[in-house]
Amino acid sequence: MPTEQYHEPPDELPQDVRTFARMCTSLIEEAEAIGWYAQRLALERDSAAAAIMRDAQNEEFKHFSMDLEYLLRRTPRWRTVAERILFQSGDILEHGEEGEEAVDAGNDDESNPPVAPWSGAPATGSPSAAASPDSLGIGGLRGRDA
Numbered sequence: 001m002p003t004e005q006y007h008e009p010p011d012e013l014p015q016d017v018r019t020f021a022r023m024c025t026s027l028i029e030e031a032e033a034i035g036w037y038a039q040r041l042a043l044e045r046d047s048a049a050a051a052i053m054r055d056a057q058n059e060e061f062k063h064f065s066m067d068l069e070y071l072l073r074r075t076p077r078w079r080t081v082a083e084r085i086l087f088q089s090g091d092i093l094e095h096g097e098e099g100e101e102a103v104d105a106g107n108d109d110e111s112n113p114p115v116a117p118w119s120g121a122p123a124t125g126s127p128s129a130a131a132s133p134d135s136l137g138i139g140g141l142r143g144r145d146a
């Protein structure tokens with residue numbers, strides 16, 4: 001089944017970039033599902049139905065978070081920005097500027113590729129970043145629903 005997740009001809013893209021693109025698409029779909037459940041929950045008056053929807057939305061939170069972690073493990077520059085924004089208290093915009101400055105500071109290093117799906121070198125500074133990208137530590141993702 002054709003999809004529009006590729007912006008460039010898929011047969012010209014390396015396998016790791018195709019996987020990266022699929023995971024980006026999955027991340028988008030999980031975020032959309034979270035938003036759809038938020039809308040449904042805002043209108044649902046049946047408490048049992050709402051409880052089921054909340055449970056389903058919790059699943060989407062998990063899926064989104066796993067997708068994001070997968071992508072961050074493979075993209076050190078993205079992780080650099082995310083580490084300065086996510087789970088920080090204070091001004092989000094300020095943290096965003098700090099993250100951008102941090103990643104811009106690393107752009108002088110030409111060995112750091114501009115697009116960075118998994119390169120084989122783990123990111124530093126985070127215990128989870130040292131893990132193999134193929135070992136998410138959460139069990140296989142086979143059979144997971146989107």
Ligand SMILES: [Fe+2]
Pocket residue numbers: 030033059060063064145146
């Ligand atoms: Fe999902």
